[in-house]
Amino acid sequence: MRILIVEDSKVVSKILHHLIKNELGCEIDVAPSLADAVVLLDKHQYFIVVADLNLPDAPNGEIVKLVLSTYNTTCIVLTGNLDALQRKELLKLGIADYIIKENRFSYHYVVKLIDRLHRNQQVKVLVADDSTVSRKFIKALLEQHLFQVLEANDGAEALAVLEKQKDIQLLITDYNMPNVDGFELILKVRERFNREDLAIIGLSNDNDESLSARFIKNGANDFLQKPFVHEEFHCRVLNTLDSLDMIRSLWEKANRDFLTNAFTRRYFFNKHQDEHKEANPFSIALIDIDFFKKVNDTHGHDVGDQVLVEFARRLNTAFGQHFTVARFGGEEFVVAFKGLDSQKARTIMDKFRAQSEAKPVQTSCGELYVTFSCGVATLNQNIDHLLQRADDLLYKAKQAGRNQVISEA
Numbered sequence: 001m002r003i004l005i006v007e008d009s010k011v012v013s014k015i016l017h018h019l020i021k022n023e024l025g026c027e028i029d030v031a032p033s034l035a036d037a038v039v040l041l042d043k044h045q046y047f048i049v050v051a052d053l054n055l056p057d058a059p060n061g062e063i064v065k066l067v068l069s070t071y072n073t074t075c076i077v078l079t080g081n082l083d084a085l086q087r088k089e090l091l092k093l094g095i096a097d098y099i100i101k102e103n104r105f106s107y108h109y110v111v112k113l114i115d116r117l118h119r120n121q122q123v124k125v126l127v128a129d130d131s132t133v134s135r136k137f138i139k140a141l142l143e144q145h146l147f148q149v150l151e152a153n154d155g156a157e158a159l160a161v162l163e164k165q166k167d168i169q170l171l172i173t174d175y176n177m178p179n180v181d182g183f184e185l186i187l188k189v190r191e192r193f194n195r196e197d198l199a200i201i202g203l204s205n206d207n208d209e210s211l212s213a214r215f216i217k218n219g220a221n222d223f224l225q226k227p228f229v230h231e232e233f234h235c236r237v238l239n240t241l242d243s244l245d246m247i248r249s250l251w252e253k254a255n256r257d258f259l260t261n262a263f264t265r266r267y268f269f270n271k272h273q274d275e276h277k278e279a280n281p282f283s284i285a286l287i288d289i290d291f292f293k294k295v296n297d298t299h300g301h302d303v304g305d306q307v308l309v310e311f312a313r314r315l316n317t318a319f320g321q322h323f324t325v326a327r328f329g330g331e332e333f334v335v336a337f338k339g340l341d342s343q344k345a346r347t348i349m350d351k352f353r354a355q356s357e358a359k360p361v362q363t364s365c366g367e368l369y370v371t372f373s374c375g376v377a378t379l380n381q382n383i384d385h386l387l388q389r390a391d392d393l394l395y396k397a398k399q400a401g402r403n404q405v406i407s408e409a
């Protein structure tokens, strides 16, 4: 990504250049005037132009129109002050945002906004509203912030879109809609999508004061009363997505092992604790790398870590798409084979064992050949009992000489 700063104050452009470079590491050009900016805009494709409204050769914000219309590039406006009329005109032109140069937080906000806009390109937002005018208006605002926008005419259509496109991160829904209204929609959506999967902002032009609290109590992350101003809309969307990122990162920390990125023991139990209540066969393979202590003792802990990372990667590549792969601790992993009996699970595990044994792990100390032992058991009581049986079988595999998979008869 390449950014252009158009700013005649050397101090301001230096601060911005420093912050953007440090935090985003992207390429940055600086133009002190409109004429210099045109030369650079003709030469490069910019992701964002951060432009000062008052330039020596363009004192009335001419740069903004030029960037938006001639170069079709997203523009963030920097200004010392802004009156109500100027603000209205800038928003009408379709700038991403304006920032008043007040203090150091203003410059940090610019950096945060550029980063957000960059990430927004991958973020899908669904707008559910039966009013075409309102939907198109919200869509235009979201597109100024570079989101991928999908539309639904009512709650039922929104549910169908969410069902098809599982990677939508934000739903913005109106309250009054035919078929399925905003409340019903949120309730149905929350049955299927957790807060770490999907954020929701409710909207309404209804005068009912209790509406915002009702929306939030029913599972929305935020609520906006119509009509709203551009800036408030953008701030709410930004905040909501920031908290979604935060929730996701906390979730990852709790459920993914830091070293190998495999799921944690905690995730495994949360997901499979109640498996015995379902009728399907359910097997687990408990896996333990052979003589792993020797790897550490001979080559050092770092090389041991490299082996663990590669081993987890192999397990994930082989099974991760359909089954749960978790690190139970140390050099012990588990694969939950939902839908497979122990014979089937043993067969595919043994195939994986043979492939893994034949392929050396590349480490900083060279190639290392690693084997593992494994016990496979099928659920007939509860998950703790199942793990105990798999552990007994794993012990048998170790006793029988290692590098083998033993399952229940």
Ligand SMILES: Nc1nc2c(ncn2[C@@H]2O[C@H](COP(=O)(O)OP(=O)(O)OP(=O)(O)O)[C@@H](O)[C@H]2O)c(=O)[nH]1
Pocket (backbone or CB within 6 Å): 259, 288, 289, 290, 291, 292, 293, 294, 296, 300, 301, 302, 303, 304, 305, 308, 329, 330, 331, 398, 402
């Ligand atoms: N590098 C590294 N080593 C770990 C980690 N967690 C546990 N270990 C080491 O894994 C080793 C496990 O050793 P043991 O339980 O004796 O098992 P083993 O050497 O694999 O022997 P068998 O299981 O009997 O084949 C210990 O040396 C632990 O210190 C880790 O995150 N990184």
